[in-house]
Amino acid sequence: MNKRILMVLTSNDRMGESGKPTGLWAEELAAPYYALQDAGAVITLASTRGGRAPIDPGSLKARGQNEPAVERMLGDDALLRAVEHTRHVDELAIDDFDAVFFPGGHGTMWDLPASAGVTKVVEGAYRQQKVIAAVCHGVAGLVTARRDDGRPIVDGRRINSFTDAEEDEVGLADVVPFRLESRLRELGARFEGAPNWQSFAVRDGTLVTGQNPQSSGRVAELVLQALAG
Incomplete structure:
Protein backbone atom coordinates (compact mmCIF):
# COMPACT_ATOMS: atom_id res chain seq x y z
CA MET A 1 0.00 0.00 0.00
CA ASN A 2 1.60 3.24 -1.11
CA LYS A 3 -0.71 5.69 0.65
CA ARG A 4 0.24 9.06 2.08
CA ILE A 5 -1.19 9.91 5.48
CA LEU A 6 -1.08 13.25 7.27
CA MET A 7 -1.08 12.87 11.05
CA VAL A 8 -1.95 16.11 12.84
CA LEU A 9 -0.83 16.36 16.47
CA THR A 10 -1.56 18.83 19.22
CA SER A 11 0.93 21.58 20.04
CA ASN A 12 -0.77 22.33 23.36
CA ASP A 13 0.96 21.21 26.56
CA ARG A 14 -1.32 22.72 29.22
CA GLU A 28 -2.71 7.10 20.23
CA LEU A 29 0.21 8.10 18.04
CA ALA A 30 2.36 4.99 18.32
CA ALA A 31 -0.22 2.25 17.74
CA PRO A 32 -1.77 3.67 14.56
CA TYR A 33 1.56 5.04 13.30
CA TYR A 34 3.19 1.63 13.25
CA ALA A 35 0.09 -0.21 12.01
CA LEU A 36 -0.11 2.17 9.05
CA GLN A 37 3.62 2.37 8.42
CA ASP A 38 4.02 -1.41 8.56
CA ALA A 39 1.26 -1.67 5.93
CA GLY A 40 3.33 0.53 3.62
CA ALA A 41 1.92 3.98 4.28
CA VAL A 42 4.13 7.07 4.17
CA ILE A 43 3.30 9.27 7.17
CA THR A 44 3.92 12.98 7.62
CA LEU A 45 3.62 14.45 11.11
CA ALA A 46 2.23 17.95 11.48
CA SER A 47 0.89 20.01 14.38
CA THR A 48 -1.05 23.20 14.92
CA ARG A 49 2.09 25.28 15.51
CA GLY A 50 4.81 23.15 13.95
CA GLY A 51 7.97 22.09 15.73
CA ARG A 52 7.80 20.03 18.91
CA ALA A 53 4.57 18.16 19.65
CA PRO A 54 4.40 17.62 23.42
CA SER A 59 0.92 8.51 28.85
CA LEU A 60 4.48 7.33 29.40
CA LYS A 61 5.77 4.82 31.93
CA GLU A 71 8.00 0.82 23.70
CA ARG A 72 8.78 0.66 19.98
CA MET A 73 8.36 4.43 19.69
CA LEU A 74 10.69 5.10 22.62
CA GLY A 75 13.41 3.21 20.78
CA ASP A 76 12.68 4.77 17.38
CA ASP A 77 14.97 7.76 16.92
CA ALA A 78 13.44 8.64 13.55
CA LEU A 79 9.90 8.89 14.94
CA LEU A 80 11.03 10.77 18.04
CA ARG A 81 12.84 13.28 15.81
CA ALA A 82 9.69 13.66 13.71
CA VAL A 83 7.66 14.41 16.86
CA GLU A 84 10.21 17.10 17.79
CA HIS A 85 10.14 18.64 14.31
CA THR A 86 6.57 18.43 13.02
CA ARG A 87 5.41 20.39 10.00
CA HIS A 88 3.04 23.31 10.50
CA VAL A 89 -0.42 22.17 9.42
CA ASP A 90 -1.07 25.55 7.77
CA GLU A 91 1.74 24.86 5.29
CA LEU A 92 0.29 21.57 4.03
CA ALA A 93 -2.41 20.80 1.49
CA ILE A 94 -4.70 17.79 1.75
CA ASP A 95 -4.30 17.35 -2.02
CA ASP A 96 -0.92 15.74 -1.27
CA PHE A 97 -2.38 13.06 1.01
CA ASP A 98 -4.82 10.15 0.89
CA ALA A 99 -5.94 10.49 4.51
CA VAL A 100 -5.76 12.72 7.56
CA PHE A 101 -5.49 11.21 11.04
CA PHE A 102 -5.83 12.94 14.42
CA SER A 115 -6.80 25.95 14.20
CA ALA A 116 -7.86 27.32 10.82
CA GLY A 117 -5.34 24.97 9.23
CA VAL A 118 -6.98 21.94 10.83
CA THR A 119 -10.42 23.07 9.68
CA LYS A 120 -9.13 23.63 6.14
CA VAL A 121 -7.50 20.19 5.97
CA VAL A 122 -10.63 18.41 7.23
CA GLU A 123 -12.98 20.30 4.95
CA GLY A 124 -10.71 19.62 1.98
CA ALA A 125 -10.50 15.93 2.82
CA TYR A 126 -14.28 15.74 3.15
CA ARG A 127 -14.80 17.53 -0.16
CA GLN A 128 -12.39 15.18 -1.93
CA GLN A 129 -13.84 12.09 -0.21
CA LYS A 130 -10.54 11.22 1.41
CA VAL A 131 -10.26 9.23 4.62
CA ILE A 132 -10.69 11.28 7.80
CA ALA A 133 -9.76 9.47 11.01
CA ALA A 134 -9.38 10.37 14.66
CA VAL A 135 -9.09 8.62 17.99
CA CYS A 136 -10.23 9.73 21.45
CA HIS A 137 -9.91 13.53 21.93
CA GLY A 138 -8.43 13.78 18.42
CA VAL A 139 -12.04 13.84 17.21
CA ALA A 140 -12.00 17.47 18.42
CA GLY A 141 -10.28 18.15 15.10
CA LEU A 142 -13.60 17.57 13.33
CA VAL A 143 -15.95 19.84 15.28
CA THR A 144 -15.35 23.06 13.33
CA ALA A 145 -15.35 21.58 9.82
CA ARG A 146 -18.33 22.31 7.56
CA ARG A 147 -19.64 20.93 4.31
CA ASP A 148 -20.11 23.18 1.30
CA ASP A 149 -23.76 23.62 2.33
CA GLY A 150 -22.70 24.93 5.74
CA ARG A 151 -23.70 21.87 7.77
CA PRO A 152 -21.16 20.26 10.13
CA ILE A 153 -19.35 17.38 8.47
CA VAL A 154 -20.34 15.14 11.39
CA ASP A 155 -24.05 15.90 10.97
CA GLY A 156 -25.93 12.63 10.39
CA ARG A 157 -22.74 10.55 10.47
CA ARG A 158 -22.01 7.62 12.76
CA ILE A 159 -19.24 8.78 15.02
CA ASN A 160 -17.42 8.06 18.26
CA SER A 161 -14.93 9.77 20.57
CA PHE A 162 -13.84 9.90 24.20
CA THR A 163 -17.17 9.74 25.99
CA ASP A 164 -18.69 12.06 28.56
CA ALA A 165 -18.68 9.13 31.02
CA GLU A 166 -14.94 8.65 30.53
CA GLU A 167 -14.35 12.39 30.97
CA ASP A 168 -16.28 12.22 34.23
CA GLU A 169 -14.25 9.24 35.39
CA VAL A 170 -10.89 10.95 34.80
CA GLY A 171 -12.20 14.04 36.63
CA LEU A 172 -11.60 16.51 33.82
CA ALA A 173 -15.17 17.32 32.75
CA ASP A 174 -14.88 20.78 34.34
CA VAL A 175 -11.37 21.37 32.98
CA VAL A 176 -11.82 20.73 29.26
CA PRO A 177 -13.32 23.61 27.25
CA PHE A 178 -16.27 21.41 26.23
CA ARG A 179 -17.45 17.82 26.49
CA LEU A 180 -16.57 16.16 23.21
CA GLU A 181 -19.40 13.62 23.05
CA SER A 182 -21.95 16.30 23.92
CA ARG A 183 -20.56 18.67 21.28
CA LEU A 184 -20.70 15.98 18.59
CA ARG A 185 -24.32 15.23 19.47
CA GLU A 186 -25.12 18.95 19.34
CA LEU A 187 -23.63 19.05 15.83
CA GLY A 188 -26.02 16.30 14.72
CA ALA A 189 -23.68 13.31 14.88
CA ARG A 190 -25.14 9.85 15.42
CA PHE A 191 -22.92 9.09 18.39
CA GLU A 192 -22.13 5.47 19.21
CA GLY A 193 -20.17 4.57 22.33
CA ALA A 194 -19.06 1.61 24.41
CA PRO A 195 -18.46 1.11 28.15
CA ASN A 196 -15.54 3.04 29.59
CA TRP A 197 -12.08 1.96 28.44
CA GLN A 198 -13.33 -0.70 26.02
CA SER A 199 -11.80 -0.82 22.55
CA PHE A 200 -14.41 0.62 20.21
CA ALA A 201 -14.32 2.33 16.83
CA VAL A 202 -16.81 3.27 14.13
CA ARG A 203 -16.37 3.49 10.38
CA ASP A 204 -18.95 5.43 8.36
CA GLY A 205 -17.65 5.36 4.80
CA THR A 206 -14.44 7.38 4.76
CA LEU A 207 -14.96 8.65 8.32
CA VAL A 208 -13.27 6.58 11.05
CA THR A 209 -13.38 7.45 14.76
CA GLY A 210 -12.35 5.65 17.95
CA GLN A 211 -13.16 6.08 21.62
CA ASN A 212 -10.02 5.97 23.77
CA PRO A 213 -6.36 4.87 23.84
CA GLN A 214 -7.46 1.23 23.85
CA SER A 215 -9.15 1.85 20.46
CA SER A 216 -6.05 3.15 18.66
CA GLY A 217 -5.17 -0.10 16.93
CA ARG A 218 -8.76 -0.74 15.85
CA VAL A 219 -8.97 2.72 14.31
CA ALA A 220 -5.85 1.98 12.28
CA GLU A 221 -7.39 -1.29 11.04
CA LEU A 222 -10.50 0.55 9.89
CA VAL A 223 -8.39 3.23 8.21
CA LEU A 224 -6.59 0.54 6.22
CA GLN A 225 -9.95 -0.93 5.21
CA ALA A 226 -11.20 2.48 4.14
CA LEU A 227 -8.06 3.17 2.12
CA ALA A 228 -8.30 -0.23 0.43
CA GLY A 229 -11.98 0.24 -0.32
Missing part, protein backbone atom coordinates in the same frame (compact mmCIF):
# COMPACT_ATOMS: atom_id res chain seq x y z
CA MET A 15 -4.96 22.12 30.19
CA GLY A 16 -6.20 25.68 29.99
CA GLU A 17 -6.15 27.76 33.16
CA SER A 18 -5.63 24.68 35.33
CA GLY A 19 -2.01 24.56 34.21
CA LYS A 20 -2.05 20.76 34.29
CA PRO A 21 0.43 19.23 31.82
CA THR A 22 -1.05 17.56 28.77
CA GLY A 23 -0.26 16.98 25.11
CA LEU A 24 -0.38 14.02 22.78
CA TRP A 25 -1.31 10.62 24.26
CA ALA A 26 1.61 8.38 23.31
CA GLU A 27 -0.32 5.19 22.49
CA ILE A 55 3.71 14.14 24.74
CA ASP A 56 1.47 13.92 27.81
CA PRO A 57 3.75 12.70 30.63
CA GLY A 58 0.82 10.68 31.97
CA ALA A 62 9.28 3.60 32.65
CA ARG A 63 10.91 1.68 29.79
CA GLY A 64 9.64 -1.87 29.68
CA GLN A 65 6.26 -1.03 31.24
CA ASN A 66 4.47 0.57 28.26
CA GLU A 67 2.25 -0.87 25.56
CA PRO A 68 4.34 -2.56 22.83
CA ALA A 69 3.82 0.24 20.30
CA VAL A 70 4.91 2.87 22.83
CA PRO A 103 -4.30 11.13 17.43
CA GLY A 104 -5.72 12.30 20.74
CA GLY A 105 -4.58 13.46 24.11
CA HIS A 106 -6.32 16.16 26.15
CA GLY A 107 -4.15 18.83 24.54
CA THR A 108 -6.15 18.54 21.34
CA MET A 109 -9.27 19.95 22.99
CA TRP A 110 -7.76 23.42 23.10
CA ASP A 111 -5.85 23.81 19.84
CA LEU A 112 -7.42 21.56 17.19
CA PRO A 113 -10.82 23.33 17.18
CA ALA A 114 -9.07 26.73 17.17
